Every structure is written in structure tokens, then in C-alpha cells.
Amino acid sequence: MADSGILWVDIVFDLSVRWLIAWAKFFGITYEEINVWLFCIVWPIVTLTLIVTIWILQHKNKALRKRITSLPEEGSPAFSSHFHRERRQNSQSLPSPYKRDWC
Numbered sequence: 001m002a003d004s005g006i007l008w009v010d011i012v013f014d015l016s017v018r019w020l021i022a023w024a025k026f027f028g029i030t031y032e033e034i035n036v037w038l039f040c041i042v043w044p045i046v047t048l049t050l051i052v053t054i055w056i057l058q059h060k061n062k063a064l065r066k067r068i069t070s071l072p073e074e075g076s077p078a079f080s081s082h083f084h085r086e087r088r089q090n091s092q093s094l095p096s097p098y099k100r101d102w103c
Helices: 007-027 031-069 077-092
Strands: none
Touching: 007 031
């Protein structure tokens, strides 16, 4: 099938074509149709999904970094009061059997 002159490229291409032909037979469609489905429909959808996911995660990461940098330095009096205030708020939101009395 392939005749690029580069052995490993020819082997990978031949295996890929055989794999696509086998899947086309399995689904009852032609080699050309499975190529269109795979490379014109499925691949772009997966790529766009990954791009959107990366964008969302970058914005979440940026928000968390802002939140982390706005926290007071450890060891400062502001850190101690901030830490205990957050612990009290978190323990108050828990159901009564799970409340911690050490905060």
C-alpha cells in the first residue's frame, strides 16, 4: 500500500489502513466513510472538547491562584485569625453529629 521509502512510516500507514478497513467492515460502511467519520467529524469534536476543557481549567486555576495569593502569610497574626475563622465557618456548616468542638 504505502510506498514512502521510510520503512516505519510504511508499516504504520499499512497497519492503520488495515485497521480502518476492518472497522469499516464491522460497521457495514466503506473505508472512505469511516475516514470521513473519524477525521472530519469525531476528531474535530474531540479537539474542540479538549480546547474548551483546557480553557475552563485554566480559568479555575487562575481563580484559585488569586485566592491563594490573597491569603495572609503563615505565621502572621492575620493568618492565625483567618485560619481559625475559616475553621469555625466550616464546622458550623456541618451536620450536628459531625461538628468539631476543637475549632
